[in-house]
Amino acid sequence: MQTLDMAEIDLREMNATLHAQAENTNQTAWEIENPRGAHAIACGLDAPIEVTVKGSTGYYCAGMNKQATINIKGSAGPGVAENMMSGTVVIDGDASQYAGATGHGGLLVIKGNASSRCGISMKGIDIVVHGNIGHMSAFMAQSGNLVVCGDAGEALGDSLYEARLFVRGSVKSLGADCVEKEMRPEHLEILSDLLERSGADARPEEFKRYGSARELYTFKIDNAY
Amino acid sequence: MTDTTDSAPRTTIDDGAPCTTPIQSATFSNPINAEIRRAAATGIYDIRGGGAKRKLPHFDDLLFLGASISRYPLEGYREKCDTSVTLGTRFAKNPIKLDIPITIAGMSFGALSGPAKEALGRGATLAGTSTTTGDGGMTSEERGHSNKLVYQYLPSRYGMNPDDLRRADAIEIVVGQGAKPGGGGMLLGQKISDRVAEMRNLPKGIDQRSACRHPDWTGPDDLEIKILELREITGWKVPIYIKVGGARPYFDTTLAVKAGADVVVLDGMQGGTAATQDVFIEHVGQPILACIREAVRALQDLGMHREVQLVVSGGIRTGADVAKAMALGADAVAIGTAALIALGDNDPKWEAEYNALGTTAGAYDDWHEGRDPAGITTQDPELMQRFDPIEGGRRLNNYLRVMTLEAQTIARACGKSHLHNLEPEDLCAVTMEAAAMAKIPLAGTDWYPGKPNTSY
Numbered sequence: 001m002q003t004l005d006m007a008e009i010d011l012r013e014m015n016a017t018l019h020a021q022a023e024n025t026n027q028t029a030w031e032i033e034n035p036r037g038a039h040a041i042a043c044g045l046d047a048p049i050e051v052t053v054k055g056s057t058g059y060y061c062a063g064m065n066k067q068a069t070i071n072i073k074g075s076a077g078p079g080v081a082e083n084m085m086s087g088t089v090v091i092d093g094d095a096s097q098y099a100g101a102t103g104h105g106g107l108l109v110i111k112g113n114a115s116s117r118c119g120i121s122m123k124g125i126d127i128v129v130h131g132n133i134g135h136m137s138a139f140m141a142q143s144g145n146l147v148v149c150g151d152a153g154e155a156l157g158d159s160l161y162e163a164r165l166f167v168r169g170s171v172k173s174l175g176a177d178c179v180e181k182e183m184r185p186e187h188l189e190i191l192s193d194l195l196e197r198s199g200a201d202a203r204p205e206e207f208k209r210y211g212s213a214r215e216l217y218t219f220k221i222d223n224a225y
Numbered sequence: 226m227t228d229t230t231d232s233a234p235r236t237t238i239d240d241g242a243p244c245t246t247p248i249q250s251a252t253f254s255n256p257i258n259a260e261i262r263r264a265a266a267t268g269i270y271d272i273r274g275g276g277a278k279r280k281l282p283h284f285d286d287l288l289f290l291g292a293s294i295s296r297y298p299l300e301g302y303r304e305k306c307d308t309s310v311t312l313g314t315r316f317a318k319n320p321i322k323l324d325i326p327i328t329i330a331g332m333s334f335g336a337l338s339g340p341a342k343e344a345l346g347r348g349a350t351l352a353g354t355s356t357t358t359g360d361g362g363m364t365s366e367e368r369g370h371s372n373k374l375v376y377q378y379l380p381s382r383y384g385m386n387p388d389d390l391r392r393a394d395a396i397e398i399v400v401g402q403g404a405k406p407g408g409g410g411m412l413l414g415q416k417i418s419d420r421v422a423e424m425r426n427l428p429k430g431i432d433q434r435s436a437c438r439h440p441d442w443t444g445p446d447d448l449e450i451k452i453l454e455l456r457e458i459t460g461w462k463v464p465i466y467i468k469v470g471g472a473r474p475y476f477d478t479t480l481a482v483k484a485g486a487d488v489v490v491l492d493g494m495q496g497g498t499a500a501t502q503d504v505f506i507e508h509v510g511q512p513i514l515a516c517i518r519e520a521v522r523a524l525q526d527l528g529m530h531r532e533v534q535l536v537v538s539g540g541i542r543t544g545a546d547v548a549k550a551m552a553l554g555a556d557a558v559a560i561g562t563a564a565l566i567a568l569g570d571n572d573p574k575w576e577a578e579y580n581a582l583g584t585t586a587g588a589y590d591d592w593h594e595g596r597d598p599a600g601i602t603t604q605d606p607e608l609m610q611r612f613d614p615i616e617g618g619r620r621l622n623n624y625l626r627v628m629t630l631e632a633q634t635i636a637r638a639c640g641k642s643h644l645h646n647l648e649p650e651d652l653c654a655v656t657m658e659a660a661a662m663a664k665i666p667l668a669g670t671d672w673y674p675g676k677p678n679t680s681y
Contacts, residue, residue, distance in 0.1 A: 011457065016460065019460065039450045039453055040450070043454050043457050044457060060450065060454040063454050064386070064387040078442075082440075082441045083385055083386070098441040101441040102385065121381070140436060140440075143426055161428065217431040218431060218432045219432050220268070221268060221269050222269075
């Protein structure tokens with residue numbers, strides 16, 4: 001276990017040390033002590049390493065992550081795991097706005113609640129929230145899966161593309177072009193895999209699925225001629 | 226404007242009284258009425274590219290004074306007149322050094338064909354300058370053909386990934402665009418081919434309307450943290466530009482510098498390569514002439530002029546425009562529409578085909594429809610074949626060289642050994658509007674409207 005203490009080294013040195021880990025590094029386990037809400041902790045990683053952040057983080061922790069597994073022992077600030085490509089990010093506490101924004105791949109697990117715009121513009125990432133999510137979540141979400149074990153706030157899935165949204169609790173309101181859809185066997189399969197991998201205590205049958213009505217995909221033209 | 230017609234066959238009505246001449250309304254003009262009819266028929270606003278087409282105060286309204294007894298000129302062709310510029314000297318470990326101060330503005334693969342992007346890369350590389358990606362990610366062809374490539378970071382984040390971020394020579398965070406400050410991108414279904422759809426992770430053939438705001442930051446304080454993240458991901462190596470439309474140049478420039486930009490890119494409303502609503506293009510944003518001095522004033526007030534570089538765009542066409550923009554305080558310029566025209570867009574040789582599309586060479590602006598006869602703004606494989614990227618690169622390089630020589634000609638005439646030595650004192654204005662906007666004295670006077678401590 002390697003330890004990086006942010007009371008002793010600055011952000012640049014901390015990230016540079018993690019970025020220096022190659023594909024075949026033997027130093028696979030890292031702990032970050034005293035994060036104290038710093039921004040951009042462990043962003044841009046690209047190696048199969050495991051990083052445990054022992055506290056809460058500021059903006060963009062684990063941003064653009066590839067391959068790495070990052071576990072935040074506290075809560076995460078805005079844009080956690082934004083644009084993640086692959087790997088896994090697990091937050092033991094809550095996540096602020098835009099969690100998993102524009103993520104292309106990998107798995108983001110939020111064991112507490114997520115704030116507004118969770119999964120905004122997601123492009124293939126899987127996000128599992130054990131608690132509730134805030135308003136405008138999955139806005140313009142393109143692909144991937146958003147699983148919410150609690151409730152969803154207003155305007156869920158506004159202007160949605162092809163992402164799948166699964167919510168166990170209530171949905172305060174659906175956004176433009178977002179509709180409830182039939183849960184087919186293949187969806188239950190995806191859901192049960194995600195619930196299992198994220199350690200969520202919920203059964204797939206308890207969820208409803210939401211998706212795009214695809215009515216905003218093309219301009220409506222009243223071409224009378 | 227009143228329009229009288231002399232082709233009316235009758236000059237008297239039946240009782241012998243003279244006819245009145247038919248007069249077209251200046252308010253309800255023929256183009257306006259045609260647009261009303263088009264809107265009534267289709268129920269959708271007009272979408273186009275081409276930038277603001279209305280007449281605006283522009284660089285044409287400024288002149289250089291040249292040398293005289295009080296200032297002596299440099300010999301054309303013989304005495305040195307440097308054109309190089311370094312962008313990103315504030316924080317980046319690897320600033321971009323360009324041979325000429327004319328860069329290629331962001332235009333997406335998607336909006337442009339792959340061969341057209343390749344030609345931009347070839348021409349810019351020959352001329353010693355940079356190209357810029359667009360709202361569709363970075364293609365390997367583009368990276369391969371551009372020696373210096375600026376990677377745009379846009380609200381949509383289509384194709385955004387850390388590998389391309391790290392292989393870029395600079396990152397441009399796009400906050401706004403001159404043609405549509407406050408608007409997002411548009412790419413209509415005809416251009417969402419399989420490859421474009423895959424790069425953007427969108428269903429094929431949809432009418433794509435990109436977000437206008439970034440998904441994970443909202444104001445200048447957030448932006449500062451976003452820049453920190455991008456610098457950490459790229460190891461503080463590459464410059465970070467911030468691109469803004471010509472909305473509130475003094476405040477936008479101030480906030481961009483405060484947020485940590487290395488370079489501010491300022492795009493006026495004549496910026497033409499964005500597809501959006503005609504009403505947006507013609508009625509939102511300011512002409513570039515009105516923006517440059519305000520942006521420079523912001524940099525000077527912060528003590529950052531020349532340390533944070535200013536790149537201006539939106540209607541740059543000639544070496545004179547380049548020289549004037551630089552005399553007003555810009556460090557470099559960017560071209561979009563002009564580059565497409567150099568490649569062969571809107572060339573009269575395709576007139577018959579432009580006519581078939583209901584337009585004429587020079588006026589063709591439906592680039593978003595993907596039917597470009599010149600094969601540049603299209604994803605149609607047959608049309609694309611008309612365009613030769615090697616010949617396109619040669620033409621762009623030639624055009625960039627001519628503009629550079631023109632700007633040097635003017636700089637030498639003003640006695641300047643570097644384009645950056647051009648200054649507002651080298652200019653006069655020929656219209657009151659340009660004098661006010663550029664804060665340049667009206668020709669023959671030492672006054673411009675709004676000059677401090679003066680009255681009418």
